[in-house]
Amino acid sequence: MGGNEQKFVQEAFDTNWVAPLGPNVNNFEKAIENYVDENVHVAALSSGTAGLHLALELLGVGFGDEVLCQSFTFSASANPIKYLGATPIFVDSESDTWNLSPELLEKAIKERLAQGKRPKAIIAVHLYGMPYKVTEITEISKKYQIPIVEDSAEALGSSYKGIKCGSFGDIGVFSFNGNKIITTSGGGALVSKNEEHKKKAVFLATQARDDAPHYQHSHVGYNYRMSNVLAGIGRGQMEVLDDRVAARRFNHDFYKEHLTENSNIEFLNEPSGYYSNRWLTCILTPSFEVREKIRLALLDEDIESRPLWKPMHLQPIFKDCANYTDGTSEDLFNRGLCLPSGSNLEEEDLHRIVALIKNVI
Numbered sequence: 462m463g464g465n466e467q468k469f470v471q472e473a474f475d476t477n478w479v480a481p482l483g484p485n486v487n488n489f490e491k492a493i494e495n496y497v498d499e500n501v502h503v504a505a506l507s508s509g510t511a512g513l514h515l516a517l518e519l520l521g522v523g524f525g526d527e528v529l530c531q532s533f534t535f536s537a538s539a540n541p542i543k544y545l546g547a548t549p550i551f552v553d554s555e556s557d558t559w560n561l562s563p564e565l566l567e568k569a570i571k572e573r574l575a576q577g578k579r580p581k582a583i584i585a586v587h588l589y590g591m592p593y594k595v596t597e598i599t600e601i602s603k604k605y606q607i608p609i610v611e612d613s614a615e616a617l618g619s620s621y622k623g624i625k626c627g628s629f630g631d632i633g634v635f636s637f638n639g640n641k642i643i644t645t646s647g648g649g650a651l652v653s654k655n656e657e658h659k660k661k662a663v664f665l666a667t668q669a670r671d672d673a674p675h676y677q678h679s680h681v682g683y684n685y686r687m688s689n690v691l692a693g694i695g696r697g698q699m700e701v702l703d704d705r706v707a708a709r710r711f712n713h714d715f716y717k718e719h720l721t722e723n724s725n726i727e728f729l730n731e732p733s734g735y736y737s738n739r740w741l742t743c744i745l746t747p748s749f750e751v752r753e754k755i756r757l758a759l760l761d762e763d764i765e766s767r768p769l770w771k772p773m774h775l776q777p778i779f780k781d782c783a784n785y786t787d788g789t790s791e792d793l794f795n796r797g798l799c800l801p802s803g804s805n806l807e808e809e810d811l812h813r814i815v816a817l818i819k820n821v822i
C-alpha cells in the first residue's frame with residue numbers, strides 16, 4: 462500500500478458511501494482515465510474477469526459464436542467465452558513478445574471464414590506486462606472487421622509507441638486483483654473510447670434495471686460493479702502506480718544484469734517502442750530439467766517461483782477446442798520460469814535469489 466488508501470476508505474465510511482457506487486468509484490475511474498488516455502471511458506468493476514465477460518457481451522458474442530483467443534495466457538482470458546455459450550479458438554504466440562502471433566491469427570481467421578464461421582472477437586493479451594504486436598494485430602482486426610478485446614489485466618503502466626496499454630482494443634480490461642501491479646484486493650475495469658460501451662457496461666453490471674419506477678428488466682443483468690470502499694484503495698494505489706512500475710522494472714534489470722553473463726538464461730527483451738511494466742520477471746532456461754532444478758532449489762529455501770502460464774490449448778477443460786499453434790507457447794511453458802517479482806523485494810532478497818540460481822546453472 463502507498464499510504465493514502467486508508468484515507469480514501471475512511472472517507473467512504475465517514476460519508477456512509479458503503480455501496481457499489483459513490484465518490485471513490487467516480488474518482489477512481491477518473492484517475493484511470495487521466496492515466497491511460499484522455500479519450501477513454503472507464504467502468505470500475507468487481508474483477509477483470511467480469512470486465513472480459515461484459516466486453517464480449519457488448520461486442521455481441523453469444524451462444525454458438527466463435528472467439529479467437531491467445532492460448533498463452535491465464536484461464537480468466539478464456540473462461541468468459543464459455544460463460545456466454547461461445548467457443549474459444551486458440552491461437553499461439555510469437556517469440557518476440559510471447560503474445561498473439563499475427564501470422565497464426567490471420568491463418569485462423571482465413572480458415573474459420575473458409576468454413577463459413579466468422580469469429581466474433583479476438584482476445585489479445587499483454588502477457589506479463591509486455592505489449593502484444595499492437596500495429597500488426599490491429600491491422601488484422603481492421604482488415605477482417607473482427608473487434609479486439611484487449612486483456613490488459615497484467616499491463617497497467619505498460620505502453621506501446623508512447624501510448625498506454627488498455628486503450629488499443631475496441632474494449633480494454635484491467636485487473637486490480639491482489640497479485641497485480643496495483644490492487645483493490647479484488648477489482649477490475651472496462652475501458653473504451655466509445656462512451657456507449659461504458660454506459661452499457663455499467664447498466665449490465667448493476668443488474669440491468671430498465672428506466673421505470675418499479676423493478677423492470679428486459680436484459681439479463683449481473684452484479685459486477687466495484688464497491689466504493691475498494692475504489693478508495695484504488696485511488697490511493699493510482700498515486701503510487703509509477704513507483705510500482707519502477708520497482709518491478711528494477712527487479713527485472715537486476716536479474717538480467719546478474720544472470721546473463723556466462724549463462725544460457727534468456728530474458729524477454731523489449732522490442733523498440735515497447736515499454737513493459739515488468740509485472741513479473743520471466744526467464745527462459747535451456748530445458749525443462751534446468752527450469753525444474755532452479756525452481757526446486759529456490760523452493761528448498763522457501764522462495765516461490767512459478768512455471769510460465771500453461772497454454773489454454775493444453776488445458777483439460779479446453780482440450781476439444783480448435784487451435785492454431787506451432788509449439789511456441791508449449792516451449793515457453795516447458796522452459797520458462799517466473800521469478801519472485803514483488804514491488805516490495807529488497808536488494809538483499811534479489812542478491813539471495815540470484816546466488817541460488819547461479820549455483821544451479
Ligand SMILES: *Cc1c(COP(=O)(O)O)cnc(C)c1O
Nearest residue numbers: 508509510535537538614636638
Ligand atoms: C488476472 C488476470 C485476469 C483476471 O482478472 P481478475 O481481476 O483476477 O478477475 C484476466 N486475464 C489475465 C491475463 C490476468 O492475468
